[in-house]
Amino acid sequence: MRIVLINPYNPRFETKTFPPIGLMYLSSYLKRSFPDIEVSLIDARLNRTSCSEVARVVAAIKPDVVGITAVVDNREVVHQLAAQVRSLTKWVVVGGPYATSMRQVILQDRNIDYLVLGEGEIPLSKLVRNLQNEAVQEPVDRVMSRNFPAGEVNLLADTVSALDDLPFPDFGLVRVADYFRFSSAMGTHAFRQTWPVASSRGCPYSCAFCHSHFGHKHRTRSVLRFVDEIELLHRSHGVFHFDIFDDIFNISEARVLDFCNELERRKLRIRFSFPNGLRLDRMTARSIDRMAECGLFAFGAPIESASERIRKKMNKGLNMAKAEQIVRHAAMRNVVVSGFFIFGYPTETQGEAQATIDLACKLPFTLASFQKATPFPGTQMFDELPPEKKSELMSFLSTAGPFTYSDSPNVSGMSDHALRKCYARAYLKFYLRPKVVFRLLYLLGPALVLRLGGVVLRRITTLRSSTRFTQCKEAWTR
Structure with missing residues (x-):
């Protein structure tokens, strides 16, 4: 399975550029859980990459899953990006604070399949395991979709209790x-x-x-x-x-x-x-x-x-x-x-x-x-x-x-x-x-x-x- 993780770029907030540590943690955790998985990172903020340019890179990779991190500052870019990559992948997944706080609104966007709410390592890995076996689509704690809408969300469900068990962020994804x-x-x-x-x-x-x-x-x-x-x-x-x-x-x-x-x-x-x-x-x-x-x-x-x-x-x-x-x-x-x-x-x-x-x-x-x-x-x-x-x-x-x-x-x-x-x-x-x-x-x-x-x-x-x-x-x- 190929996964592309994207840190979107919003020209309105171009002065705010920090390394995508959250995505790098997700990558290292996924690679440890699934040794045969391929994870790529597109940091659009780093290179001021537009949605259309990101879509061209995604098309070349041909991923099974596209994951987009979202904060409220870049909400419009997240939806634009989801629309442009929708036809280039099987599943579009959105996570981050915007997904957690505005989940009911985001899933009205038919270009987005799943939301990962709160801390992402364990729920995303369980979702990936489900997606590898497309015949089995079971509910996952803190993963929301139109088929499995979430009611009250316990943000402590399926979190990493011993943080020393986490691998370091995947520094191999970036310079x-x-x-x-x-x-x-x-x-x-x-x-x-x-x-x-x-x-x-x-x-x-x-x-x-x-x-x-x-x-x-x-x-x-x-x-x-x-x-x-x-x-x-x-x-x-x-x-x-x-x-x-x-x-x-x-x-x-x-x-x-x-x-x-x-x-x-x-x-x-x-x-x-x-x-x-x-x-x-x-x-x-x-x-x-x-x-x-x-x-x-x-x-x-x-x-x-x-x-x-x-x-x-x-x-x-x-x-x-x-x-x-x-x-x-x-x-x-x-x-x-x-x-x-x-x-x-x-x-x-x-x-x-x-x-x-x-x-x-x-x-x-x-x-x-x-x-x-x-x-x-x-x-x-x-x-x-x-x-x-x-x-x-x-x-x-x-x-x-x-x-x-x-x-x-x-x-x-x-x-x-x-x-x-x-x-x-x-x-x-x-x-x-x-x-x-x-x-x-x-x-x-x-x-x-x-x-x-x-x-x-x-x-x-x-x-x-x-x-x-x-x-x-x-x-x-x-």
Whole structure:
């Protein structure tokens, strides 16, 4: 059997290009489970490959299965691609967060045969076993089709409980160095030799806005196995900076310290960051100091909101005093800290949004990201919406056209104009302060600051035409 795995390219998000680690894990797991299987990877994002060009490559390979990874940002490309490869293969399978959260909508597309929901290794391998014997089509946990529609989905069913049992990602599918020209997921170009890794899956917390792709059971790799992969990538492929994509890396301080000790024992002179963030109220000054000694470059600080009322609605039980202490200590150690904030949460007022802007500017963040709240099906935030808002959101999310968070329906207690004004003011007020500019120059250098400025401007100009840069500036100065 031949399988082609595709990472689609969306020209609207061409700055976001990361190695397709999820597909590489699927490939190595499938090859171990089925030694006679042939797996190919088409990373359309890497080479800016259009759907028609991808289809030509697929036609040359003549696969039995085409698997497409999907996030909501590239939803329109996923459907275009499925239409173009439909006649070139027996089965089209879609997985990823978009498949998990919008499964009922996606299967209305007759070009797509199966969805793999949540973590993919075990359900995809069971699906492949079924497809090898076409006479047997049995239901598989977390695999959905029109013949076997899924009701309530248990994202922990058929997951890999012992992550050390997973083989390393299939590095034979790619040239690692080809990805060095792209930035870190932290949004900086500080290190060209960057690669993503993960030491755990799942998060035990229940934030109301999170769709928990890997479930709420926290599963870890051993520190030795995790550092084995880092050492392989560093010594054999020249990777210097690692983006550690755990949902929650620091659930155990002892494990954090073991990780640092193992890096030191092996004399690995690397840098590492945490793009998904660290749980601030589980951090200590000791762990920050130890990680800084061993190469910590940056981490996200998911505070989300300055309002205790809104954080309570989010199920974000955060000790703010401890969080502020950790941010200040990390900044003192010259660690890049990026504040993560959400605007427009259901019932949020303009005063609460302004308090969040003030908090972002008060704390010594190097970077800040402000995201508009968009409730996805399967999250508590979506379930708590009134029926008319659910209907409006489903209409927006079901549209196959381009997706941007700034265009999603407003679910807050603010008017559309007030919400757009807060969004624009947040970016302008945060990044136009001299002390932020000087800190960026000190930590990143002039060239990287100019690139980051371009990223910020692109973020602002993704707003609707009524909030283009000039109008944003006017709103900020009023």
